[in-house]
Amino acid sequence: MALNLTLGNNVLNPAEIKLIRNAASKILEKTGIEVENKEILEKLAEFGGTVNNSNNRVTFKQDFTEGFIRDSSKINWENRKLSFSAAAEIYQGYFLDPIDDRYKEWTEQRLIDYINLAKTLPDIDGVGMLGCPLKETPASLQPLYEKLYAWKYGLMGGSAIWDTSLCPKIYEMWEVYASETDKKLSDIFRGTVYLISPLKFGRAESEQFIWFYKKGLSTSVGTLGSLGGTAPVTLAGALALQIAETLFINILERAFFGSKALKMGTSISVIDMSSGAFQYGRPEQAILNIAGAQIARDMGAQYGGHGGLTDAKVPGHEAGVQKACSALLNATSFGYGHIAAGLLGVDEIFSPVQMILDDEVTGAMKRLFKGFEVNDETLGLDIINEVGPGGTFLDTSHTAAHFRHSLWQPSVWSREMYSVWKNRGNKNDIDRAKEKYLSCVNRGKELKPLISERTEKRLLQIIEK
Numbered sequence: 436m437a438l439n440l441t442l443g444n445n446v447l448n449p450a451e452i453k454l455i456r457n458a459a460s461k462i463l464e465k466t467g468i469e470v471e472n473k474e475i476l477e478k479l480a481e482f483g484g485t486v487n488n489s490n491n492r493v494t495f496k497q498d499f500t501e502g503f504i505r506d507s508s509k510i511n512w513e514n515r516k517l518s519f520s521a522a523a524e525i526y527q528g529y530f531l532d533p534i535d536d537r538y539k540e541w542t543e544q545r546l547i548d549y550i551n552l553a554k555t556l557p558d559i560d561g562v563g564m565l566g567c568p569l570k571e572t573p574a575s576l577q578p579l580y581e582k583l584y585a586w587k588y589g590l591m592g593g594s595a596i597w598d599t600s601l602c603p604k605i606y607e608m609w610e611v612y613a614s615e616t617d618k619k620l621s622d623i624f625r626g627t628v629y630l631i632s633p634l635k636f637g638r639a640e641s642e643q644f645i646w647f648y649k650k651g652l653s654t655s656v657g658t659l660g661s662l663g664g665t666a667p668v669t670l671a672g673a674l675a676l677q678i679a680e681t682l683f684i685n686i687l688e689r690a691f692f693g694s695k696a697l698k699m700g701t702s703i704s705v706i707d708m709s710s711g712a713f714q715y716g717r718p719e720q721a722i723l724n725i726a727g728a729q730i731a732r733d734m735g736a737q738y739g740g741h742g743g744l745t746d747a748k749v750p751g752h753e754a755g756v757q758k759a760c761s762a763l764l765n766a767t768s769f770g771y772g773h774i775a776a777g778l779l780g781v782d783e784i785f786s787p788v789q790m791i792l793d794d795e796v797t798g799a800m801k802r803l804f805k806g807f808e809v810n811d812e813t814l815g816l817d818i819i820n821e822v823g824p825g826g827t828f829l830d831t832s833h834t835a836a837h838f839r840h841s842l843w844q845p846s847v848w849s850r851e852m853y854s855v856w857k858n859r860g861n862k863n864d865i866d867r868a869k870e871k872y873l874s875c876v877n878r879g880k881e882l883k884p885l886i887s888e889r890t891e892k893r894l895l896q897i898i899e900k
Contacts, residue, residue, distance in 0.1 A: 570629070
């Protein structure tokens with residue numbers, strides 16, 4: 436039987452849930468959202484918002500917001516199965532080379548090696564890319580090169596827009612890719628913009644949203660928060676603010692696309708009060724994810740929370756604990772735990788060694804949630820009777836037949852007693868991860884393009900224009 440824990444990590448009581456929901460509704464009613472686009476404001480006014488053209492704000496009465504939540508399609512939170520995953524994520528930053536432990540610029544070969552490693556590891560479920568980290572690509576054209584490499588090497592992503600002037604070229608590239616894959620453009624298109632927290636849909640982002648809307652395409656809108664930065668330092672205030680922003684995003688999607696779904700989420704991190712640095716590995720993020728999941732459950736909404744990340748700059752204990760703790764708490768709070776494999780230093784450092792360590796812990800977590808089977812064969816009464824008192828099961832056919840399914844096998848964690856470990860060179864998990872990386876690179880596995888040469892040329896021609 437699979438492990439089926441009841442989702443129930445709680446930090447809020449029912450009265451507190453009600454207070455935070457009420458505060459979010461009041462934010463939408465009294466403060467509202469600044470939207471720097473007249474067409475979007477007009478659409479929201481038609482949908483039920485109140486627009487003040489003097490400051491470009493739209494507000495929504497509390498009765499409207501609560502009615503909006505009631506009218507949304509609901510999901511059943513009962514008996515949700517827990518799952519755990521990991522994916523390699525690639526952004527701008529530094530490649531931490533396992534050979535000499537130096538931080539280096541991305542090159543295409545390092546990118547290929549990193550992708551190959553992720554595709555080789557058994558518990559890395561995918562590779563994603565936002566922007567294009569290669570130094571030789573112009574920064575202003577990153578959203579275009581991002582799509583080329585994502586489609587060429589089969590990566591998740593391809594959703595960056597960044598500059599409204601790029602919208603026509605992005606659209607043209609998506610048309611080429613839709614033709615290559617023989618799919619409808621509206622079914623595969625991905626574009627993402629973000630609110631400027633707190634409570635602002637900026638000029639560029641709203642322009643990009645409306646540009647693709649006029650092409651019949653839906654652009655996702657996200658929101659990020661930081662305690663003491665773009666949100667109150669108090670967890671209750673930050674959560675209320677982000678719920679208000681997320682409800683606005685849901686209202687926006689329903690007004691423009693008719694979506695009945697209610698999709699909630701939290702992505703609120705810490706601003707270190709001594710350095711001013713943005714931090715991903717602090718416990719407050721996990722606490723807010725648990726609280727956000729409680730509120731989403733109260734609404735009957737879909738939910739996702741940010742986690743599985745670290746502030747550590749090198750592979751090791753700090754990174755592993757920060758990633759695993761938040762991901763495990765997410766899994767037991769809303770059913771899904773995820774680790775950003777290989778990622779260190781708040782999205783700035785990309786480590787093949789850490790990716791291998793993250794693959795290891797993900798495999799262990801997947802085994803945890805898998806549970807075990809109970810039947811006549813697994814109960815093994817016959818073999819217990821055959822071995823009898825004082826015997827051993829180590830050399831039985833029953834053990835040989837079942838150990839691979841029953842026991843998770845580590846690849847870099849320690850698996851021998853001290854004397855054997857010492858005689859084999861005193862290697863720790865990082866040592867073994869480096870060896871594993873070098874073995875993968877030295878095999879020289881080719882990363883074959885997933886788009887035709889003709890399509891790649893067409894995409895490059897669009898970029899070169």
